[in-house]
Amino acid sequence: MSTLQLALSSSASSSYSLFFSPLSKRNALNSLLFYKRRRRLPLSHSHSHSHSHFTPHFLRPRLLSSVAASENGAYNNSSPEIAKSFDFASEERYFRPNFDRGSDPFVVSMPPPNVTGSLHMGHAMFVTLEDIMVRYHRMKGRPTLWLPGTDHAGIATQLVVERMLASEGISRAQMSRDEFTKRVWQWKEKYGGTITNQIKRLGASCDWTREHFTLDEQLKAVIEAFIRLHEKGLIYQGSYMVNWSPSLQTAVSDLAKYSEESGHLYYIKYRVAGRSDFLTVATTRPETLFGDVALAVNPKDERYAQFIGQMAIVPQTFGRHVPILADKHVDKEFGTGVLKISPGHDHNDYFLARKLGLPILNVMNKDGTLNDVAGLYSGLDRFEARKKLWAELEETGLAVKKEPHTLRVPRSQRGGEVIEPLVSKQWFVTMEPLAEKALQAVEKGELKIIPERFEKIYNHWLSNIKDWCISRQLWWGHRIPVWYIVGKNNEEEYIVARNADEALEKAHKKYGKDVEIYQDPDVLDTWFSSALWPFSTLGWPDLSAEDFKKFYPTTMLETGHDILFFWVARMVMMGIEFTGTVPFSYVYLHGLIRDSQGRKMSKTLGNVIDPLDTIREFGTDALRFTLSLGTAGQDLNLSTERLTSNKAFTNKLWNAGKFILQNLPDKNDVPAWESLLSNQFDCEDSVLNLPLSECWVVSKLHLLIDSATASYDKFYFGEVARETYDFFWGDFADWYIEASKARLYHSGGKSVAAVAQAVLLYTFENILKLLHPFMPFVTEELWQALPNRKLALIVSPWPQTQLPRNTSSIKKFEILQALVRAIRNARAEYSVEPAKRISASVVASNEVIQYEMQINRFTLWLVKD
Numbered sequence: 001m002s003t004l005q006l007a008l009s010s011s012a013s014s015s016y017s018l019f020f021s022p023l024s025k026r027n028a029l030n031s032l033l034f035y036k037r038r039r040r041l042p043l044s045h046s047h048s049h050s051h052s053h054f055t056p057h058f059l060r061p062r063l064l065s066s067v068a069a070s071e072n073g074a075y076n077n078s079s080p081e082i083a084k085s086f087d088f089a090s091e092e093r094y095f096r097p098n099f100d101r102g103s104d105p106f107v108v109s110m111p112p113p114n115v116t117g118s119l120h121m122g123h124a125m126f127v128t129l130e131d132i133m134v135r136y137h138r139m140k141g142r143p144t145l146w147l148p149g150t151d152h153a154g155i156a157t158q159l160v161v162e163r164m165l166a167s168e169g170i171s172r173a174q175m176s177r178d179e180f181t182k183r184v185w186q187w188k189e190k191y192g193g194t195i196t197n198q199i200k201r202l203g204a205s206c207d208w209t210r211e212h213f214t215l216d217e218q219l220k221a222v223i224e225a226f227i228r229l230h231e232k233g234l235i236y237q238g239s240y241m242v243n244w245s246p247s248l249q250t251a252v253s254d255l256a257k258y259s260e261e262s263g264h265l266y267y268i269k270y271r272v273a274g275r276s277d278f279l280t281v282a283t284t285r286p287e288t289l290f291g292d293v294a295l296a297v298n299p300k301d302e303r304y305a306q307f308i309g310q311m312a313i314v315p316q317t318f319g320r321h322v323p324i325l326a327d328k329h330v331d332k333e334f335g336t337g338v339l340k341i342s343p344g345h346d347h348n349d350y351f352l353a354r355k356l357g358l359p360i361l362n363v364m365n366k367d368g369t370l371n372d373v374a375g376l377y378s379g380l381d382r383f384e385a386r387k388k389l390w391a392e393l394e395e396t397g398l399a400v401k402k403e404p405h406t407l408r409v410p411r412s413q414r415g416g417e418v419i420e421p422l423v424s425k426q427w428f429v430t431m432e433p434l435a436e437k438a439l440q441a442v443e444k445g446e447l448k449i450i451p452e453r454f455e456k457i458y459n460h461w462l463s464n465i466k467d468w469c470i471s472r473q474l475w476w477g478h479r480i481p482v483w484y485i486v487g488k489n490n491e492e493e494y495i496v497a498r499n500a501d502e503a504l505e506k507a508h509k510k511y512g513k514d515v516e517i518y519q520d521p522d523v524l525d526t527w528f529s530s531a532l533w534p535f536s537t538l539g540w541p542d543l544s545a546e547d548f549k550k551f552y553p554t555t556m557l558e559t560g561h562d563i564l565f566f567w568v569a570r571m572v573m574m575g576i577e578f579t580g581t582v583p584f585s586y587v588y589l590h591g592l593i594r595d596s597q598g599r600k601m602s603k604t605l606g607n608v609i610d611p612l613d614t615i616r617e618f619g620t621d622a623l624r625f626t627l628s629l630g631t632a633g634q635d636l637n638l639s640t641e642r643l644t645s646n647k648a649f650t651n652k653l654w655n656a657g658k659f660i661l662q663n664l665p666d667k668n669d670v671p672a673w674e675s676l677l678s679n680q681f682d683c684e685d686s687v688l689n690l691p692l693s694e695c696w697v698v699s700k701l702h703l704l705i706d707s708a709t710a711s712y713d714k715f716y717f718g719e720v721a722r723e724t725y726d727f728f729w730g731d732f733a734d735w736y737i738e739a740s741k742a743r744l745y746h747s748g749g750k751s752v753a754a755v756a757q758a759v760l761l762y763t764f765e766n767i768l769k770l771l772h773p774f775m776p777f778v779t780e781e782l783w784q785a786l787p788n789r790k791l792a793l794i795v796s797p798w799p800q801t802q803l804p805r806n807t808s809s810i811k812k813f814e815i816l817q818a819l820v821r822a823i824r825n826a827r828a829e830y831s832v833e834p835a836k837r838i839s840a841s842v843v844a845s846n847e848v849i850q851y852e853m854q855i856n857r858f859t860l861w862l863v864k865d
Helices: 061-066 080-085 088-095 121-139 154-167 177-191 194-201 221-231 286-291 347-356 372-377 382-396 432-443 454-463 500-511 526-530 546-551 561-579 611-618 620-628 640-662 670-677 684-688 692-713 717-744 750-771 776-785 807-829 846-857
Strands: 002-006 017-020 032-035 106-109 144-147 235-245 250-252 257-272 278-283 294-297 311-313 321-326 338-341 399-411 420-429 448-450 482-485 494-496 517-519 554-560 584-590 840-844
Touching (some): 106 121, 121 194, 121 554, 121 584, 121 611, 121 620, 194 611, 221 494, 221 526, 221 561, 257 286, 286 382, 294 347, 338 347, 372 382, 432 454, 494 500, 554 561, 561 584, 611 640, 620 717, 620 776, 640 750, 640 776, 670 750, 684 692, 692 717, 807 840, 840 846
Parallel strands (some): 106 554
Antiparallel strands (some): 017 032, 235 250, 235 420, 482 494
8 A cells, every 4th residue: 555645735836735625415526626726617707717827718699699597597498589499490390200311210109189188297298208219219310200189089179169158158959060060160270279389398399290180181090990890890889888977968988987985885675575584785876776677695695595586675666576686796795795786877787687687777867867767756866866765765764874985986087977877879899809919919029018017907908898889979079970761770770881972872772762861960989089090190091191101000109007998909909900010019108197295186186287387487308307207107206396406407407518618619710620529439549548537437428328228228218317317417517527627727738628628528419419308408409509510419310339438447537536525524524614725645555546646647626616
């Protein structure tokens, strides 16, 4: 071991001093300085500097004039100036697929947001993640197509327009269908672009020239798909159990949203016919007892074995008898172990009744009131009937008890009301044969779901799939292409055609020239058109369409895990059915965004974070970077602390750019720039011959490029963000920028400074490239501010991988970092005043002492905080 003595004398040219400052938040190198002459760096025009020491080249006028800063110097890309510098009219040329550098396209179909919508954090999440993917692959040289569009949102849009009409004193019932749809189109033209413009504010680099709307005239795929499925016998009409919305007066999705709510479990006595015994039934919906067609018990339940095969009397029905049956599916542990079967108002009861051959008895009108089957309760609202019935059961002694119970309540996503299971005549798609092919796609590896654990959920749902109700009792949407014959039975006599003229022609051929026809009034489920989105937007059913030939099948489908069934699985089934190919190779499922406490955002809790407000306060880049830190499939807790931290990161990046621009050669100094740009550090000698600090930071950068590129390719975007953040802040900004000042302000001439300039520029350029997919605004602005930019950052080549690195230099510099931290900790421990200089003795091996002396000869400066 040897000792290196560092003296305090600053007057002797051969001596070196150590300047110590207090421990900084990030243990930055700028708290320790080896130097001959200490100079302060001018970071703004208010800090002057003698030309004999250093003449900084300040920011170019374009940068200063196009960038707004907040009062504390924070970069803020929400200003009008920034919006102007990123005018989509000029920038959108970069958003279109370009085959000049590659032939393998990367294609993403944007999940079409509802045309009625306004930006929420779910939108911000998918826009951020998809834009990251697209910008990365664009820089990699692949032709990229991110295809945007909006959904006509049948129920939601009709509700919005009906409310608007109601405010004018007009009811939809007072209008013809054509008049109403005309008003909806007028509303769409006026307000439908809101969500699109808000998505653009997030920096979405979609090909907006290819934007679609699910009711576009050119999207003929919807009608064509219906006809082809019908021709194969996969679409049929029938009366079956559906989810019914009484207030909307339409069937709604069979994948209803359930909420856990406080309710009650009602215990009711059913007399056994001909005996004095009673069976007690526990139910959450007593008003449906008017639709009871049987009682059922488990055959292994000894309590009720004696009653199997006998009859029970339904309360309040004037003595109506129903059989007592045995079925193994009855849960002995729920309630009393006796199940009332009401097949007209419960999905499980419906399928059990069909299996047992029991009749279907409906007791409810489509507006949620009870019908004549309910006798004296006819005309009462379902919930009013429940209260009245329970009160009368108590009076007659048939009510046993009512106890609190947590219910899973199906609610309408649009109206919010409780959904009513109801038997109704609708159009259905037979799903089993379609599901089988979709299951095989994952099994064979043709489709990869990220994260992989969702494959199990996908497989389970498709393995237990039910037929899909695709008709809706609305006026806004794709009209079902079915025409009926006046005077004929609708269920037996109908015509399926592409338009009215074709339908009439078919009717004439079959029924004669005097026949009259009329179209089915219903429309198709919005999810039906959405299921065709990846290929309908590319020109299908025209297989010769250029976009279909170039871009189908697509590459990636990115969306929230909560619509894996609603949308993703259906797209897979329809894509295979109509094109013979899985519509995308990957499905990336992001999680939900929750508040800082992990709670779901809701207006009731008052914890909704508006992305537009967030952009105004923190900037788009900070929001995008924060959202990118999540993990696929995992919910993300969003907090102002995270946003504030990432706003600071954006500002740090901005200030680093300012520093580098101030210390580069004048843009008109052609020889200096030719020399500077010739340093690519892509060969081993160019890295090994660098001084220690430069060799260290370039080697670390090259390691980061390899790691980040690998993570990008695996869709580990959170890892890319964290690694790049740590390198930029922890290595480049806190250590190398401070170390570079020793060369930039050295009196030895331009050649010494040129080394640091080249490394600063090279490293910063690559940092901007790595971060650009996450933070497009600040990175592009900084890139454009650098002199001699031949290409915009958005289309600049991605950094090369497998570049040389020197692990020995990394190890040596890490020892130096440890030394700095140790000295700083010692100063803090002994409460040394920040301005006081003291000597230090370093005890280390001869190897360490040797390169420590080399470091001192290069006069590495460290600036006080």
